[in-house]
Amino acid sequence: MIVLKDISVKNIGQKENILTNINLNFYPNQFVAIIGKSGVGKTTLLNTLCLNVVITHGCIEYKTFLFDKNTRKKLKNYRKKIGIISQNSTLINEISVFDNLKIYLSNENNLFYKLFNIITKEQKSKIFNVLEQLNILDKVFYKPLDLSGGESQRVEIAKILLKKPEIILADEPTSNLDINNSLLTIKLLKEVATKENSIVLINLHDTKLLNDNFDRVIGIKNRSIMLNKEPKKITKKDLRDLYE
Structure with missing residues (x-):
């Protein structure tokens, strides 16, 4: 479980807090949507969880990790447990899908393997198995520029499946996709949460x-949590109040 206790944060170099007095708990195998108008702090909440912000008050607890404004010990080890999917592709267009995933995996190995971009036979098999699971094995030697938006997003999800993180943070992963690919992306991420017991x-x-698919929906407004409900319990008034 991740616990945010009375957390207030600001972005590096800024004076004012972006989020204030946030109290939230997130549990394994939990699938959470974060909504709100642009600029309210949705991305900041994700950045808070991976400690890319300045904590001005409160703390974050996760297993043996505790972070507050005075300590960032074991931050590198904590971040290894996090997988991030952004709205912008992180793929290298000049090389194939396989080579993109190979680089990603080699970074998890020792210095020699990382330096020469070498992966083990087991890791190579994992790449093919994950792409088959995502129904894009036939694209393994395609370059990202030759993929559709939905296919590129599935390659990004492949990275997550290969890493098997305990925490997955996705920043508007559907913003550049049509409705069908958006729903597919959400479904795939839900399957990851269930299979890997991830947050x-x-x-x-x-x-x-x-x-x-979502277990909870969190709405942010005026630097605070205004909504924290199961999807089926959200009313039109809740959404109207959040976006007005």
């Missing part, structure tokens, strides 16, 4: 994507 948080720009 998954997804920033959503489109409330139409809220569905039964």
Whole structure:
């Protein structure tokens, strides 16, 4: 479980807090949507969880880790447990899908393997197995520029499956996708959460994507948590109050 206790944060170099007095708990195998108008702090909440902000008050607890404004010990080890999916592709267009994933995996190995971009036979098999699971094995030697938006996003999810993180943070991963690929992306991430017992948080720009896949929906407004409910309990008034 991740616990945010009375947390207030600001971005590096800024004077004012972006989020104030946030109290939230996130549990393994939990699939959470974060909604709200642009600029309210949805991305900041994700950045808070991976400690890319300045904590001005409160603390974050996760297993043996504790972070507050005075300590960032064991931060590198904590971040190894996190997988991040952004709205912008992180793939290298000049090389194949396989080579993109190979580089990603070699970074997890020792210095020699990392330096020469070498992976083990087991890791090579994992790449093919994950791509087959995502129904894009036939694209393994394609370059990212030759993929559709939905296929590129599935390669990003492949990275997550290969790393098997305990915490997955997805910053508007559906913003550049059509409705069908958006729903597919959400479904795939839900499957990851279930299979790997991960905590998954997804920033959503489109409330139409809220569905039964999500266990909770968190709404941010005026630097605070205004909404924290199961999707089926959210009313039209809740959404109107959040976005007005």
